[in-house]
Amino acid sequence: MLCTRRVLSRAQLKPLCLSPSVRPLPLSCLPTPIRPRHPASRQISTTPPTHSTGGAVKLTVERYPHLKRDPRFKKIDAADVEFFRTVVGSKSVITAEEPDELEPFNQDWMRRYKGSSSLVLRPTSTAQVSEILSYCNTHRIAVVPQGGNTGLVGGSVPVHDEVVLSLGNMNKVVEFDEVAGVLTCEAGCVLEVLDKVVGERGYMMPLDLGAKGSCQIGGNVATNAGGLRLLRYGSLHGTVLSMEVVLADGRIVELGKPLRKDNTGYDLKQLFIGSEGTLGVITKVSILTPVRPSSVHVALFAVPSFSHVVKLFRAARTDLTEILSAFEFFDATSFTLVKHHIHGIRDPFSTSTSSSSPFYVLIETAGSHSDHDTAKLDAFFERVFENDIVEDGAVAQDEAQAKAMWSIRESITEALAKEGGNYKYDLSVPVERLWDIVTDVRAYLTKVGVYAGETGAETTAEGQPRFTHIAGFGHMGDGNLHLNLTSTGYHPTLDTAIEPYLYKLIQRHEGSISAEHGLGLMKAPYLGYSKSEEFVALMRSVKGVFDPRGVLNPYKYFPKQEEGEGITEAPGKTAVERQTRQVVE
The missing domain is CATH 3.30.70.2740 (Alpha-Beta Plaits)
Structure with missing residues (x-):
């Protein structure tokens, strides 16, 4: 429960109007399998955008004709489909005979990328994933692992006719250690559901995303998702303790143990965090969950300039220290579009001139002692108003108001999509x-x-x-x-x-x-703008060790190779430059 605090005399910090649209959590309990939403239904509104994006989504290869299909990959035939039916069962196979069922797996939710896969496989166990990958590797059939399909860079949908390996049916919570706070679950578990599961036991997931109602933990780990809690709890490189993966050739490998300390051998799980399905398929994860805080406070500020946003951040780091859990900023354009497109959003500054401020900041604190946290917050509020760092502010008085404030920030992506x-x-x-x-x-x-x-x-x-x-x-x-x-x-x-x-x-x-x-x-063609030629060459070497036939998530993650190069060869810096398009400067 959030604590009600006194209203400051300066600038009159005020409570936020209750929002009528508070998103409910889905139901789940241990050890019942968790039923994810349909992959097409990301946790955003399904109403059409204000501007049409042109009817049917164009195939990715039509928008980017340089993406040629690798002829070394086998095209699926009836014999392949029949084999996969024997592995996962007919009900877990979707083919071109079911176009409406197939379509959501072929395109991203932003309607920017669309492949032409004719086959989706939905395994329910690691053993089934192993059989599928072993067969695909032997026959050189390209595979795209897919979780909740909530990504934003086209990494989880096929480019051509790759087989889609959907992990959504692998959604069981295996174990939760209530003493250590370690959760072990299958890759298809939905993030929001996991947060509810551990929340019932006094813990919380260390990451929080706008797509939490549909994104899956395996995809979160495979993309090294960050989100709203990274400031407080760090990245998945620190919270993932171990994982189970299936390699391209079907081998099942346990990478580490669910322990805080394990100093034996290479920490290979780190290679798979952020590997985007190019090295293997994550099937199980053990993750460290923090204790759910009992004292949570949320405030929203109107700020006159970005330099003042920086000053506010410095003040928050100094005054709130260990209880600061989130510091999110957004500009007036973002806020205006949210108010325009999202039903039920209330502007806490609607009756003041701050409703037209150029910047807004949402701050959350999380601790275990209300009186201690409140004292720190009051001192922080007084400082930022006395020093004219902020123009106005609103403090959530209860949990519903806190969710309403967060909904402003989390609705920006939806508003922009419209x-x-x-x-x-x-x-x-x-x-x-x-x-x-x-x-x-x-x-x-x-x-x-x-x-x-x-x-x-x-x-x-x-x-x-x-x-x-x-x-x-x-x-x-x-x-x-x-x-x-x-x-x-x-x-x-x-x-x-x-x-x-x-x-x-x-x-x-x-x-x-x-x-x-x-x-x-x-972003694969532009990797050279962040990583050196030597770094990319090492990445290719790692790829060659784990997936020498290149069947896992091809055409992505690496800069395009020059004509005639092998799968694991690396282009130089000039090759990266040649892929970029000329712009009049």
Whole structure:
């Protein structure tokens, strides 16, 4: 329960109006299998976007014709399908004879990537995964592992006709150690359901994502998902204790034990965290869960400039120290679109001039002693108002109000998606430079004629599309910026305007082109802007050890190879440059 606190005399911190739309948690209990949502139904609204993205989703290979199918991969035939039926059963096989069932597995929820797979397999055990991969490796059939399919870089959907290996039916909680707080579960367990399972025992999952109602823990680990709690609880590289994986040739390997300390041999599980299904298929995970805090406070602030956002972050790190659990920022564009598109969202600043502030910050604290936490918060509030760091603020008075505040932040992705085509970029740079990226991108796209400001025309005089909104939000404590550019649809003119310009900009700022979404298909060609030629060569060497025939999630994760190169050979820096498209500068 959240603690009610006194209202500060300066600027009148006020409670948030109750939101009528608080999302319920799904039901589950140990050891019952967890039933995930349909892979197409990410935890966002299914109402159509304001702008149409052009009807049916284009095939990825039509949008990116340079992505040629590797002729070394076998095409599925009737004999292959029949074998897979003997492994998983007919009810766990989806073929082209069931196009409506097949379609959600072929495309991402952003409607940007679409493959043409004719076969989806839904195993229920590690043994079945092993048989499938062994057969595919022997016959050189390409495979795409898929969890909740909530990714944003095209990593979990086929490019051509790869077999989709859906882990959603592997959804059992195996064990929960209530003393150590270690959860062991299968890869298909939905994150939100797991949080409820451990929550009933006084714990919580160490990561929290906007897609928690549909994303699966195996996919979270495979993409090294970050999210809203990383500031407090760290990344999955620290909280995942062990895992079970199936290698490309079908071997089942246990990587570590569910122990806090195990200093024997190479820590190979770290290679699979963030490997995006290119080294093996994660089938089971043991993860350390923190104790669920008993004293939680949430506040939302209106801030006059990004330099003040930085000052607020410094003050929070100094004054709130060990109880600071989240520091999220978003700009006025993000907030305006949320209020416009999302039903039930209430603006806590609607009656003040702060409703038009350029920036907003959501702060959450989590501790175990209410009086101690409240005293620290009151001192923090007084400091930031007395020093004019913030313009206004609202404090949640109960759990419903806290959820309503969080819903503003978590609804940004949904609101942006309703604008039509949404170019999403997940970047990391030093904290003080985060907003420089947004400013530079807006100026550059205005200069080349594809952006006319937030109220500008959607097309040029010649009828060419423009970006309609450029929004910035993200995890301040992690130096993680989510840069989103909306448009009336996806178009090559917009593709070439933003890429590779943005990646070159990130490179100049000594940042990373992917902070938490991964590489997938979208960012693979641009890996050279974050990693050296030698680094990429080592990555290819690792890939060659675990998947020498290259059947796992092909066409992604690595920069495209030059004509005639083998699967595990690495292109040089010039090859990366040759893949990037020319932009008028």
